Amino acid sequence: MLAGALGDLMLGLLASCLSGLAVWLWQRGKHTRELRLRMSVVGARPGDTCLIVMSNKYGAPGATDHHDVQAMIEAAVVSHSLECEVEVVRGDDFRGSNGNRPEFCIGGPLGANARSAGHAAHTLPGVTFHPYDHPEHPLAIEAGGVLHRWSSDNEAHALLAKFTAPGGERPVILVCGQTALSNHAALYFLRRSYGRIVDTVASTDRFCLLLKVPSVRTYGHQGVVLDRDLTDVAFQHGA
Numbered sequence: 001m002l003a004g005a006l007g008d009l010m011l012g013l014l015a016s017c018l019s020g021l022a023v024w025l026w027q028r029g030k031h032t033r034e035l036r037l038r039m040s041v042v043g044a045r046p047g048d049t050c051l052i053v054m055s056n057k058y059g060a061p062g063a064t065d066h067h068d069v070q071a072m073i074e075a076a077v078v079s080h081s082l083e084c085e086v087e088v089v090r091g092d093d094f095r096g097s098n099g100n101r102p103e104f105c106i107g108g109p110l111g112a113n114a115r116s117a118g119h120a121a122h123t124l125p126g127v128t129f130h131p132y133d134h135p136e137h138p139l140a141i142e143a144g145g146v147l148h149r150w151s152s153d154n155e156a157h158a159l160l161a162k163f164t165a166p167g168g169e170r171p172v173i174l175v176c177g178q179t180a181l182s183n184h185a186a187l188y189f190l191r192r193s194y195g196r197i198v199d200t201v202a203s204t205d206r207f208c209l210l211l212k213v214p215s216v217r218t219y220g221h222q223g224v225v226l227d228r229d230l231t232d233v234a235f236q237h238g239a
Helices: 002-042 066-081 114-123 180-192 194-200 216-223
Strands: 049-054 085-090 103-106 127-129 141-143 146-148 155-163 172-177 207-214 225-229
Touching: 002 066, 002 194, 049 066, 066 085, 066 103, 066 180, 103 114, 103 180, 114 172, 155 180, 172 180, 180 207, 180 216, 194 207, 194 225, 207 216
Parallel strands: 049 085, 049 103, 103 172
Antiparallel strands: 127 141, 141 146, 155 172, 155 207, 207 225
């Protein structure tokens, strides 16, 4: 009886060990798959140093809006999830290539972030950013002849684009929102939507997505949704 009881105990222990090993292997495999998915979308690898290029608050050079600070925090969380270090620089001060450092460039091109303006002008010729004082459609983002309007505290949009800039070895993630809140929303979307992005774009090497933040007063940045893929028109002249 003792031998039988010991045998049953050993079989139980073995079954528990095998079950635990299977769970560990499944979790490890899941973590590896998720890491590869994030790496594919962001273009960063463990051990990289990610640049976060911060913007100015509109009309207040040298200051940064609360929501842009939150956007920077989201970018830092994304970087750390990829086991990367972070370096923060100001768009007004940063010149040249990002080299071998993945770059998050945050802020609209109309006075908030000079580097965003340069990236957009050079790389997204198919997109027009209308100024705040435009008489008919202030802050509208135009692509392919379609206007995506800003509606004060009711609705806002942001571009989330990825590309490799001249002289760069690693990609740029460019976030150009109509407001600081929509910048925050775009980075929030990126952190939570790797799978959705992969399912939407033809290639994770280069893409341009339009995000919409509806009912801003009710849902804030967390209400962000994917509006459409603008890749086909954003990178083409005369689009």
